[in-house]
Amino acid sequence: MPRRYNAFGPYLKKRFGTVVYKVNVDAGFTCPNRDGTLGVTGCIYCNNDSFRPSGCKPELSIKEQIRNGIGYLSGRYKARKFLVYFQPYTNTYASVSELEQLYSEALSEPSVIGLAIGTRPDCVDEEKIELLQNLARDYFILVEYGLQSIYDKSLSYILRGHDYQTFLDAVNKTKDRGIHIGAHIISGLPTETADEMLAVADEISGLPVEFLKIHQLQIVKDTVLAEQYKKEPFHTFQYGEYLDFLVDFIERLSPDIVLQRLFATAPDKILIAPQWGRTRQQIIHDIEERFIKRDAVQGSKCVCLRH
Numbered sequence: 001m002p003r004r005y006n007a008f009g010p011y012l013k014k015r016f017g018t019v020v021y022k023v024n025v026d027a028g029f030t031c032p033n034r035d036g037t038l039g040v041t042g043c044i045y046c047n048n049d050s051f052r053p054s055g056c057k058p059e060l061s062i063k064e065q066i067r068n069g070i071g072y073l074s075g076r077y078k079a080r081k082f083l084v085y086f087q088p089y090t091n092t093y094a095s096v097s098e099l100e101q102l103y104s105e106a107l108s109e110p111s112v113i114g115l116a117i118g119t120r121p122d123c124v125d126e127e128k129i130e131l132l133q134n135l136a137r138d139y140f141i142l143v144e145y146g147l148q149s150i151y152d153k154s155l156s157y158i159l160r161g162h163d164y165q166t167f168l169d170a171v172n173k174t175k176d177r178g179i180h181i182g183a184h185i186i187s188g189l190p191t192e193t194a195d196e197m198l199a200v201a202d203e204i205s206g207l208p209v210e211f212l213k214i215h216q217l218q219i220v221k222d223t224v225l226a227e228q229y230k231k232e233p234f235h236t237f238q239y240g241e242y243l244d245f246l247v248d249f250i251e252r253l254s255p256d257i258v259l260q261r262l263f264a265t266a267p268d269k270i271l272i273a274p275q276w277g278r279t280r281q282q283i284i285h286d287i288e289e290r291f292i293k294r295d296a297v298q299g300s301k302c303v304c305l306r307h
Contacts, residue, residue: 001238001305003129004236004288004291004292004296004297005250005291005297005298006255006256006257006258006300007209007258007260008117008258008260008261008297009149009257010023011258012083013141015140016081016113017081017264018081018195019077019081020079020081020082020083020113021073021077021081021082021083022083022084022085022116023065023066023069023070023073023081023082023083023085024065024069024085024087025062025065025069025084025086025087025088025281026058026065026087026088026142027058027091027102028058029086029088029089029090029091029093029094029185030089030090030093030125031090031093032090032093032122032123032161033046033159033160033161034089039160039161040162041224042159042223042224043148043158043160043161044157044158044159044161044224044225044228045158045217045218045219045220045223045225046224047220047221047222047223047266047270047303052268053185053187053276054266058088059142059191061105062084062102062105062106063105063106063108063109066082066084066106066109066112067109070082070109070111079141080111081113082109082111082112082113083112083113083114083115083116083140084103084107084109084114084115084116085115085116086106086115086116086117086118086281087118088118089116089151090118090119090120090123091118091119092117092119092120092123092124092128092143093119093120093123096127096131099128099131100131103131103135104185107135107139111166112139113117113136113139113140114139114140114142115139115141115142116141116142116182117132117141117142117143117144118147118184119143119144119146120145120146120161120162121145121146121162121166121167121169121170121171122161122162122166122170124143124158124170124173124174125173126173126237127177129173129174129177132174132179133176133178133179136177136178136180138177138178138229140180141178142179142180142182143174143179143180143181143182144172144182144184144211144213144260145167145181145183145185146183147167147183147184147185148184148185149164149185149186149200150164150167150199150200150203150204151164151191151192153191154189154191154192157189157190157191158186158189158225159238161226167183167206168207170207171207171209172182175208180210181208181209181210181211182209182210182211182212182213182260183204183209183211183212183213184199184212184213184215185204185212185214185215186215186216186217187200187214187215187216187217187245187249188216188217188236188237188242189217190234190235194245198226198245198248198249198252200249201249201253201302202252202302202303202304203254204253204254204303205254205302205303205304206253209256209257210256210257210258211257211259211260212244212250212253212257212258212259212260213259213260213261214246214249214259214263215261215264216236216237216242216263216264216274217236217237218221218236218237218264218266218271218273218274219271219272219273220270220271220272221270221271221272222270226272229272229273233273236273236274237278238274239274239278239286242263242274243286243287243290244290245267246262246263246287246290247287247290247291247294247296250296251296251297251299251300251301251302252300252301252302253298253299253302254299254302254304255297255298255299256299257298257300259298262283262284263283263287265280265283
């Protein structure tokens with residue numbers, strides 16, 4: 001049965017002829033929204049423990065983290081090719097010379113075929129893009145920009161520290177350079193209506209964004225959002241509601257965009273809401289079942305032309 005949406009795993013397998021696994025690393029970066037440049041609390045939803053794998057230990061060198069990850073993945077899954085994912089905080093937030101050293105260290109492992117770099121759109125410039133362009137001549141280089149929302153009212157609400165135009169500027173700097181462009185979005189912010197959330201699919205479909213991560217808003221402990229939610233609770237996605245929203249969203253999304261993630265999975269010990277009580281595999285199964293039940297396919301309702 002053909003897949004009903006364009007998933008990242010099959011994309012990589014087709015491109016490289018084998019299953020490719022991600023190895024997450026923590027390079028010890030901080031963020032301008034935490035170090036005082038823009039703020040000190042971070043975005044209102046941000047607690048890196050909500051998505052940092054246990055193997056990410058910044059006290060270890062990049063090479064040690066990669067070798068530990070490869071050892072585990074090759075032992076458990078017989079994996080042979082790997083993509084190093086620089087994940088926690090802002091992974092272009094350093095000098096070009098520092099970035100070159102870190103990225104080169106990661107790429108020096110023979111079984112590493114490329115990098116995925118999570119960052120903010122206000123933390124790239126021409127020099128950094130040129131570095132990535134040079135690496136992209138020999139490796140798969142994916143820059144994942146944290147967009148979160150296309151609406152400035154929402155970016156202001158979450159204390160993001162930049163506007164939507166900043167994201168567009170970063171994408172324009174990055175496109176046509178051999179670098180793959182990804183974006184992260186959050187659905188379910190209380191500043192947005194259901195129609196506004198769905199319209200994000202239309203907007204992104206018209207941009208040169210090749211990869212997308214979709215997260216439902218999660219409220220986790222030790223965040224500004226958790227304090228706000230405690231004082232004045234607001235609606236978060238119920239489980240079935242999110243499945244239907246996701247199918248609606250993906251139907252409107254360009255079929256060319258590769259979906260890296262469809263939902264967030266903060267650890268139960270820090271998750272406040274929404275609490276769905278499902279494992280990751282159960283959620284994936286239910287998403288696919290919902291696509292089949294509705295006879296839905298990615299892009300079937302897409303109205304935007306790709307740039």
